[in-house]
Amino acid sequence: MSGLELVRDVAGLRARVAVARAAGQRVALVPTMGALHAGHLSLVELARRHAGFVVASVFVNPLQFGANEDFGRYPRDEAGDRAQLARAGCDLLFAPEVTTVYPPGFATRVEVAGLSEPFEGAVRPGHFGGVATVVTKLLVMAAPDVAVFGEKDWQQLAVIRRLVADLDLPVEIVAGPVCRDADGLALSSRNAYLTADERARAAALPAALRAAATALAGGAPVEPTLGAARAALLEAGFASVDYITLVDPDTLAPLATLDGPARLLAAARLGTTRLLDTLAVAPGTPPA
């Protein structure tokens, strides 16, 4: 049977973490918004390799959703999440109420300038302020030794690494690779929004990134290659492409030429669903 414990309050979380520490265990935190899938569970497994006591948080953070975004319909399945976390060997689920994280009078925001501004930040104003605020709170609440995030949200990962460095938070950030379905689509809780027809078309996104990464690795010029990827997505039935870009993996500065390790970042809309993806690119090294 499951050894998964559940706490909803900060005092309970801290008390349980203190017991683990007193027993000599390192503590890992895997922050999530629930609706868990195999990608999240791979992060729990990665956390387990870094710590003896693994905490997952499930909190659909209202602060990171814009007024016209999907906060209301974001998938929620606490019973399913608990069962999956138990099977994955997670020790503790922290599932706070909104008023626990943002009590009446809450007035503080964490903003990471620069890295938060382009790409997702430009399309979703305020999004990264909400992410940075809740991640800071979760790190202060749980005080883990290690926190694990997915590489799929590459810009989010860069923002979190920056805030941890800037605020001297004593936590190691560990990144887990993108998990994909058999046809290459990156796993995401929002894939649940796709109709059957959209789900079939969605594989065009990873396919376009792989084709671009292969071409770039072989020396193709950046702008025409990105243009061809954009055209392939529109041809496949995507309604629009918010961005498809080649960036420095750390600074996220756009690159006009490929001279070293880089990242493709893309976001595109299929029906009413926004899909994100990312792929590493390096000169002379096509994707595996």
Ligand code: PAF
């Ligand atoms: O990536 C997510 O699921 C969320 O943005 C996070 C990091 C849990 C913060 O709410």
